[in-house]
Amino acid sequence: MESTTAVKKKTMTLVQAITDGMRTMLAEDENVLVLGEDVGKNGGVFRATDHLQEEFGEGRVMDTPLSEAGFIGAAIGMAVNGLRPVAEIQFLGFIYPAYEQIMTHASRLRSRTMGHFTVPIVIRAPYGAGVRAPEIHSDSTEAIFTHMPGLKVVCPASPVDAKGLLIAAIEDPDPVLFLEPMRCYRSSREEVPVGKYTVEIGKANKLQEGNDVSIITWGAMVPVASQAVKEMEAKGVSCELIDLRTLYPIDRDTIAASVQKTGRTVIVHEAHGTGGVGNDVLAIVNDTSFLYQKAPVERVTGFDSPVPFFGFEDEYLPTPARVKHAIEKVIKF
Amino acid sequence: MKRSLENIENQFEMFQILNEKGEIVNEDAMPDLSDDDLKEIMRRMVYTRILDQRSIALNRQGRLGFYAPTAGQEASQLGSHYALEKEDFILPGYRDVPQLIWHGLPLYQAFLFSRGHFHGNQMPEGVNAVSPQIIIGAQITQAAGVGIGMKKRGKDAIAITYTGDGGASQGDFYEGINFAGAFNAQAVFVVQNNRYAISVPVEKQSAAKTIAQKAVAAGIEGIQVDGMDVLAVYAATKDARERAINGEGPTLIETMTYRYGPHTMAGDDPTRYRTEETDNEWEAKDPIVRFRTFLENKGLWSEEEENEVIEQAKEEVKAAIKKADEQPKQKVTELMDIMYEELPASLQEQREEYEAKESK
Ligand SMILES: Cc1ncc(C[n+]2csc(CCOP(=O)(O)OP(=O)(O)O)c2C)c(N)n1
Numbered sequence: 194m195e196s197t198t199a200v201k202k203k204t205m206t207l208v209q210a211i212t213d214g215m216r217t218m219l220a221e222d223e224n225v226l227v228l229g230e231d232v233g234k235n236g237g238v239f240r241a242t243d244h245l246q247e248e249f250g251e252g253r254v255m256d257t258p259l260s261e262a263g264f265i266g267a268a269i270g271m272a273v274n275g276l277r278p279v280a281e282i283q284f285l286g287f288i289y290p291a292y293e294q295i296m297t298h299a300s301r302l303r304s305r306t307m308g309h310f311t312v313p314i315v316i317r318a319p320y321g322a323g324v325r326a327p328e329i330h331s332d333s334t335e336a337i338f339t340h341m342p343g344l345k346v347v348c349p350a351s352p353v354d355a356k357g358l359l360i361a362a363i364e365d366p367d368p369v370l371f372l373e374p375m376r377c378y379r380s381s382r383e384e385v386p387v388g389k390y391t392v393e394i395g396k397a398n399k400l401q402e403g404n405d406v407s408i409i410t411w412g413a414m415v416p417v418a419s420q421a422v423k424e425m426e427a428k429g430v431s432c433e434l435i436d437l438r439t440l441y442p443i444d445r446d447t448i449a450a451s452v453q454k455t456g457r458t459v460i461v462h463e464a465h466g467t468g469g470v471g472n473d474v475l476a477i478v479n480d481t482s483f484l485y486q487k488a489p490v491e492r493v494t495g496f497d498s499p500v501p502f503f504g505f506e507d508e509y510l511p512t513p514a515r516v517k518h519a520i521e522k523v524i525k526f
Numbered sequence: 527m528k529r530s531l532e533n534i535e536n537q538f539e540m541f542q543i544l545n546e547k548g549e550i551v552n553e554d555a556m557p558d559l560s561d562d563d564l565k566e567i568m569r570r571m572v573y574t575r576i577l578d579q580r581s582i583a584l585n586r587q588g589r590l591g592f593y594a595p596t597a598g599q600e601a602s603q604l605g606s607h608y609a610l611e612k613e614d615f616i617l618p619g620y621r622d623v624p625q626l627i628w629h630g631l632p633l634y635q636a637f638l639f640s641r642g643h644f645h646g647n648q649m650p651e652g653v654n655a656v657s658p659q660i661i662i663g664a665q666i667t668q669a670a671g672v673g674i675g676m677k678k679r680g681k682d683a684i685a686i687t688y689t690g691d692g693g694a695s696q697g698d699f700y701e702g703i704n705f706a707g708a709f710n711a712q713a714v715f716v717v718q719n720n721r722y723a724i725s726v727p728v729e730k731q732s733a734a735k736t737i738a739q740k741a742v743a744a745g746i747e748g749i750q751v752d753g754m755d756v757l758a759v760y761a762a763t764k765d766a767r768e769r770a771i772n773g774e775g776p777t778l779i780e781t782m783t784y785r786y787g788p789h790t791m792a793g794d795d796p797t798r799y800r801t802e803e804t805d806n807e808w809e810a811k812d813p814i815v816r817f818r819t820f821l822e823n824k825g826l827w828s829e830e831e832e833n834e835v836i837e838q839a840k841e842e843v844k845a846a847i848k849k850a851d852e853q854p855k856q857k858v859t860e861l862m863d864i865m866y867e868e869l870p871a872s873l874q875e876q877r878e879e880y881e882a883k884e885s886k
Contacts, residue, residue, distance in 0.1 A: 230692075234799050235725030258731045259662055259692035259723050287661065290697065326792070327592035327620070327642065329660045467872065496876050498861045503591060504642030508858045515883065 205385040208378040210352035211241050211317070214359035215279060217389050219249045222277060225363060228255040228264055229281030238283050239319060239378060265291035265316065269299050272312045272368075279363060285320035285372065286332040299368040300343030315362045319375035320348075321413045321463055322506045326375075331500040333412075333464040338370050339441040339473065346440040347394055348372040350415035352383040354438055357392030365394060372440075374413035381416075397444035399451070403433035406520050407451040409474055410461040411437040414511060418461045421516035430524060440470050448474060449481035456487040457523040461516055466494035488526035491519040538736040540782060541762060542752040546811050548819025557761040561826055567608055567756055568821055569835050571600040571814050574624045576839035577633075578787070581640070585791040589847065590640045594621040595787030598754075601813035602718045602781040604628065605759030606686070609767055613683035615672050616655035617665040621718075621785075622688045626655055633846035634853075643856060644864075654683075663689060663696030666715065670706040673713025673776065684770045685713045686763075692723020694737045703744040706776040713776040714766045718753060720785045721808075725799035741778035753781030754811040784808035 205213060218225045227242055227249075233256035236243035246254035257264040261282060268278035282288045288295070299312045322331035339346050347362055347369055349355040355373070362369035400415070401422060410418045415436050422432040433451050437443060452458045458478050460471040471492045478490055493511045501509050543552045550556060559567075578597045584590040596603065599621070607616075607625040616622075616629055623636050630653035639646025639657065647657035659665040669687035676683050693699060694717050706713045717737045721728050734740060741748025747769070751762045759781055766777035786809065788794035796805075821827035862877050863869065869877070 230723070231725045233725075236798070238724065238794075256726045256730055258695035259726070260695045260697060262697050263695070289661075290663070325591065325642075327660060466876075496858060496862065496880065497873055498858070498865050501856070501858060501861050502642030502644060505856050505858065506642075509861075518883075 201387040202384040203387050204382050205352045206379045206382055207349070207352045207355050207373070208239055208241050210356040210385045211359055211373060212243055212245070213385065214356040214363075215242065215245060216248065217356075218279075218360055218363045219245065219253055221389060224275060225277045225279065226253045226255065226271070227279045227281070228257050228268060230257060230259055230283055232256060232281050237281060239375065241317070241373075242281065261287060261289075261291035262294055265299070266294045268314045269294060269302070269312055272314045273302070273310050277313055277363060279315045279317060282316060282318040284326065284330045284332070285318040285334060286329040288316075288318055295338070295344070295368070295370070296341050300341045303367065304343060311366050312368045313366050315359070315369050315371050317371045317373060319373045319378070321374050321376055322500045322503075322510055323376040323413065325503045325506075328502045331503070331506060333462070333495065333500070335372055335440050336464060336468050336470050339470055343368070344441065345369045345394055346372065347438065348374070348412040348440055349438060350374060350377060350412055350436050352385050354392050354398065356385055357390050358394065358438065360389060361391040361394050364391065369394070372412060376413045377416065392438070395439045395442045395444060397447040398436045398438055399433065399447065400436050401432065401434040403431040403455065405431045405455055406457040406459060406523055407433045407435060407455045408459050408461060408516070408520070409435045409437065409448060409451075411440065412463070414461045414463050417511055417513055418516055420513040421520065424513060424517055425520050430520060432520065437474075443473060443477065445477050445481060448477050452478050452482045453485045456485050458486065458490040459493065459516065459519045459523060460490065461493045461511055463495050463510060465497045466492060467497050469494055488523040491523050493519045534742055535735040535739055538738045538748065538750050540750045540752055541758050542755050543757040543761060544755045544816055544820055546816055548816040548823065550820075555758070555761055557757060557764060559760070561824075563608075564821060565826055565831075567604065567760070568817055568827060570604045570608070570628060571756065571817065572832055572835045573839045574600050574604060575814060576836050577624070577627075577843060580840065580843045582787065582791065584847065585640075590637060591642050592620075593640050593791045594789065595785060595791070596621060596624055598784045598786040598808065598812070599718055599720060600624070601756035601759050601817070602716070602753040602783045605756035606716055606763040606779070606781070609760050609763035610686060611683065612652070613654060613681060614767070615676070615683065615685045617669045617672065617685060617687040618655065618658045619662075619665065619688050619690065619693065620658045620660055621690070622658060625688070626653075626658070629653055629655055631655070633842060634849035637846055637850040638853060641850065643853060644861070645853060662693045663698035665689070666693070666696070666698045666702030667705060669713050669715065670702045670709070670711050673706055673711030673770070674709045676712040677710065681712070682771050683712065684767050685711070686716065687713070688716045688718060690723060691717060691719040691721065691728040691731055691737060692726065693717065694740065695731045700740070700744070703741065703746060703776065703778055707744045707746040710773060711776055712770040714763065714770060715776065715778045716763070717778065717780045718783055719780050720783045722785070722789075722800065724789045724794065727799075736780060738778060738780040744778070746776045746778060748778040748780070750780045750782065753783030754813045754816070756813055756817055784811075
């Protein structure tokens with residue numbers, strides 16, 4: 194964590210830390226602006242932009258018409274014209290009307306114009322299941338965005354990381370999709386530095402040192418994996434827990450160092466297994482550390498079906514029990 | 527240089543038959559409805575108001591899940607629906623569950639939809655509708671397709687789709703009405719303009735004075751209707767339906783209405799974005815109150831009749847909740863089984879893995 198001011202701290206939830214990150218940057222840089230559906234007067238459907246319009250005015254915190262393609266396309270145009278828009282998609286599942294703008298334009302304007310134009314936008318989107326939202330509100334489709342070169346994809350799991358990564362994303366010269374685990378919005382609190390600091394994009398965080406197994410995960414699965422790790426520790430298995438924090442570009446060095454040390458790897462993600470980011474992690478293990486592995490890599494993922502309606506979403510999501518089962522499997526191999 | 531915007535906008539006057547006091551102000555437009563029809567419309571509106579109240583209460587008790595309140599919008603929803611026939615195909619938004627119920631969706635299934643049970647999305651045979659759309663605008667282009675299908679298959683039926691004032695900002699809205707116009711689809715597009723898309727007032731959605739006028743750019747008919755006047759909504763929809771079937775083209779109907787409650791029951795707080803004054807102003811236009819006055823003046827409605835409907839609604843809600851409670855819980859394996867006509871090997875493997883987990 195790089196800090197530019199003396200570190201005073203305040204207790205915050207993850208969503209409060211995100212608000213604080215936006216507030217910090219709105220105050221710091223007059224080109225930063227926030228836009229999206231209900232982000233102004235209402236402070237966002239999750240209250241992530243609470244009070245920002247009051248503080249910075251309608252010109253800086255803009256309620257847009259209900260049109261994702263419209264406000265993401267407009268954000269790209271604003272960025273081309275020197276602004277630094279931070280757009281909110283209400284739920285990741287609603288991003289697809291804007292998919293074309295993101296995949297074809299935000300991602301490629303730099304390369305198509307040989308760097309003449311860049312697109313320094315941030316697209317914030319709550320993602321994932323577990324909050325009893327109606328159908329289509331629970332997607333965890335990060336992989337379809339990491340697939341497109343030109344975008345960065347960030348996914349914090351803690352309040353401190355959320356604020357630091359968000360500020361880094363806003364300052365980043367390239368487009369960043371900023372995925373917020375909605376299940377973790379208010380589930381825990383942490384002391385968060387007041388004022389401006391950044392957490393480097395592209396760097397994983399080792400949450401716990403261990404020797405027997407490396408558990409690699411991110412976002413809303415961090416607490417799930419963490420619970421499994423605790424329970425395995427009690428059984429005498431020493432786990433190293435890694436929160437990737439950035440899904441593109443992935444921190445290869447941290448992964449390689451860990452899995453070379455432990456020789457056993459479990460990857461945990463909420464998204465469908467097929468085509469998931471876990472496969473990229475697996476490829477990194479293979480490319481960097483194949484001969485160090487004492488067991489085949491295990492993946493604990495969502496199944497290849499849409500996240501079920503909330504009536505039984507818990508049945509779908511990876512649980513500490515499933516993670517523990519995978520850890521036991523790689524240990525016993 | 528001739529400018530046309532002002533001219534065009536001013537032509538979209540709100541169509542009304544029954545005013546706020548329950549008086550007929552547009553005798554010529556009075557639809558041909560029997561006394562029984564009039565009473566049935568009243569029954570449905572009262573029933574739906576009670577259903578809304580019960581649904582909100584059940585949600586608060588944790589006995590229902592996702593719910594988007596409907597009070598205030600009965601005339602828009604049920605007046606337009608009353609103009610339909612069984613063969614007409616509905617593509618509703620998430621707030622349009624009442625139209626589905628009156629089209630034949632059993633109440634217990636509506637409750638299952640609210641609870642996040644797949645059976646709630648499974649229309650019974652003969653109920654021509656898709657389940658409520660969550661993605662704003664997606665149903666509108668699809669409605670153009672259903673309407674083209676009606677024409678191609680020579681059906682005397684239409685596609686009707688519903689969205690809100692916010693929905694009219696989506697690309698899909700413009701694409702859908704344009705597409706329907708280009709193919710002369712048998713389709714009717716209803717925008718229930720309840721003034722707010724969650725918190726965003728309609729004035730912020732568009733510089734256009736009306737949503738109805740957006741029809742002009744698509745080359746189709748557009749009409750703005752008093753959405754608190756069930757007779758006007760009925761008449762406008764009936765006319766649009768007939769013209770669509772006669773090959774005279776699709777219609778965009780904007781109904782001016784209001785949702786009294788929160789956006790949904792998931793934590794929306796309307797006091798953040800609406801004033802009590804505006805609430806009161808709209809509640810004074812209430813669709814049920816004015817229609818009741820109209821019927822009472824004609825000697826067609828009494829307190830006893832209304833109480834009967836209220837009791838019936840309460841009883842039926844109770845029975846439907848009981849039936850919903852009796853449905854077996856769903857499993858992820860069942861979801862896997864309905865993903866494809868044939869289960870791919872990868873899913874088969876996951877199914878086995880899951881079952882092993884289930885048996886643990
Ligand atoms: C594509 C998409 N974007 C955003 C949302 C979130 N959302 C749900 S309802 C709503 C407002 C809709 O307002 P309006 O169309 O006016 O209909 P109303 O709810 O007032 O009936 C929004 C933004 C969504 N469901 N789908």
